[in-house]
Amino acid sequence: MRAPLQFVLDFFTGGDPVQPTRTPKITAGPTNAADARSSASPPHATLTPSTGDNDASLPQPEPSPWGFTHPTANRHVQLQGVTVSYRFERSRRKSIGFLVGADGLVVRAPNWVPLREVDAAVQEKGGWIVAKLQQFKERQTEQFQKAIEWRHGAEVPFLGRTVQLCVLERGVGRVHGQDLSPEQVLPVTVPPGASVTQVRDAAQVWLKKQARALFEARLHQFAPLLGVRWQKLSLSSASTRWGSARTDGHIRLNWRLVHLPISQIDYVVVHELAHLREMNHSPRFWETVGEVMPDYAERRKALRQAPVGLQED
Numbered sequence: 001m002r003a004p005l006q007f008v009l010d011f012f013t014g015g016d017p018v019q020p021t022r023t024p025k026i027t028a029g030p031t032n033a034a035d036a037r038s039s040a041s042p043p044h045a046t047l048t049p050s051t052g053d054n055d056a057s058l059p060q061p062e063p064s065p066w067g068f069t070h071p072t073a074n075r076h077v078q079l080q081g082v083t084v085s086y087r088f089e090r091s092r093r094k095s096i097g098f099l100v101g102a103d104g105l106v107v108r109a110p111n112w113v114p115l116r117e118v119d120a121a122v123q124e125k126g127g128w129i130v131a132k133l134q135q136f137k138e139r140q141t142e143q144f145q146k147a148i149e150w151r152h153g154a155e156v157p158f159l160g161r162t163v164q165l166c167v168l169e170r171g172v173g174r175v176h177g178q179d180l181s182p183e184q185v186l187p188v189t190v191p192p193g194a195s196v197t198q199v200r201d202a203a204q205v206w207l208k209k210q211a212r213a214l215f216e217a218r219l220h221q222f223a224p225l226l227g228v229r230w231q232k233l234s235l236s237s238a239s240t241r242w243g244s245a246r247t248d249g250h251i252r253l254n255w256r257l258v259h260l261p262i263s264q265i266d267y268v269v270v271h272e273l274a275h276l277r278e279m280n281h282s283p284r285f286w287e288t289v290g291e292v293m294p295d296y297a298e299r300r301k302a303l304r305q306a307p308v309g310l311q312e313d
Contacts, residue, residue: 068082068083068084068085068086068104068105068130068133068137069084069085069104070085070086070087070103070104070105070106071103071104071304072087072103073085073086073087073104074087074088075087075088075107077119077122077123077126079122079123079126079127079129079130080126080127080130082130084104084105084129084130084133085104086104086105086106086107086122087103087104087105087106087107088106088107088108088109088118089106089107089108089109090108090109090110090111091108091109091110091111092110092111093108093109093110094110095110096108096109096110096113096117096118096121097109098122098125098128098129100129100132100133100136101136104133105129105133107122148200150165150196150197150199150200150203151165151167151196151199152165152166152167153165153166156186156203156207156259157259157260158186158207158210158258158259159214159258159259159260159261159262159265160260160261160262160263160264163183163184163185163186164184164185164186165186165188165199165203166185166186166187166188167188167190167194167199168187168188168189168190169189169190169191169192169193169194170189170190170191170192186203186206186207187206188202188203188205188206189202190202204255207255207258207259208235208255208258210258211235211253211255211257211258212233212235212255214258214265215233215235215253215257215265215269216233218265218266218269219233219251219269219273222266222269222270222273222292223273225291225292226270226273226274226276226277226288226291226292227277228249228273228274228276228277229249229276230249230250230251230273230276231248231249231250232249232250232251233251233252233253234250234251234252234253235252235253235254235255236252236253236254236255237254237255237256238252238254241254242254242257242268242303243257243268243269243271243272244272245272245273245275245276245279247276247279249276251272251273252272253268253269253272260303260306261302263299263302264299264302264303264306266293266299267293267296267299267300267303268303270289270292270293270296271289271296274288274289
């Protein structure tokens with residue numbers, strides 16, 4: 001597979017080491033980015049950019065709810081209604097640079113540029129940044145889905161292992177997959193001469209049915225341990241996050257979690273249920289998660305490395 005593209009945008013600030021008196025001008029980088037999709041901020045998620053100019057006081061944000069998070073993020077901002085936690089670095093370069101890659105956003109700036117001007121530059125290019133981040137997330141998800149060959153006999157990731165896709169045309173007796181146990185088969189029934197798209201859609205119906213049953217069972221298991229009550233479960237097909245929780249007890253979980261090992265699914269379930277006690281990502285929130293899942297950090301790390309390319313809430 002080809003290495004993923006990286007979108008780079010520079011704000012040139014000139015080479016004279018004096019404090020700039022105006023917002024740096026864009027002189028390089030793509031300018032025809034796709035329109036970013038808007039995302040409403042949830043009740044429990046509000047992160048704001050820091051305003052100080054002391055790099056030593058940079059915040060260490062938790063993963064951005066309803067947004068994009070770099071694995072080693074040390075700064076965060078609201079752009080177009082979306083929270084973006086990004087990696088900020090000082091460098092010997094002569095410009096403010098923006099790099100959007102598989103991990104997220106990296107912003108590099110010369111040592112002499114104050115943070116308030118970095119913040120202004122990030123805000124000015126907010127539309128470009130969010131559009132490119134969204135494109136990367138969608139591309140990662142599409143690559144994962146396209147990697148599955150939706151045909152008879154194909155192997156489909158399921159709960160951290162694989163099951164064999166068994167395609168049966170209506171009106172034709174089952175002749176394939178008889179040597180496999182039910183746990184090893186993903187059965188679908190399609191019209192004669194069905195297209196690859198029809199097979200995929202039928203397989204995803206089966207996967208979503210399995211996902212709902214599993215998610216409900218795990219919610220019932222962990223909710224009493226956390227002392228919370230969830231009211232409703234919805235399956236999500238979001239291209240940017242694994243799940244979300246609302247104050248009214250409505251839990252949304254991405255059905256694609258069913259591709260991953262149960263340990264990672266349980267982490268997302270506990271993560272969202274914990275939000276019913278702490279609608280934030282504060283230390284108290286992580287203490288709540290740790291009450292029932294002491295090894296959550298390891299599970300969280302594994303989830304971040306999942307090939308589906310989504311983020312936590």
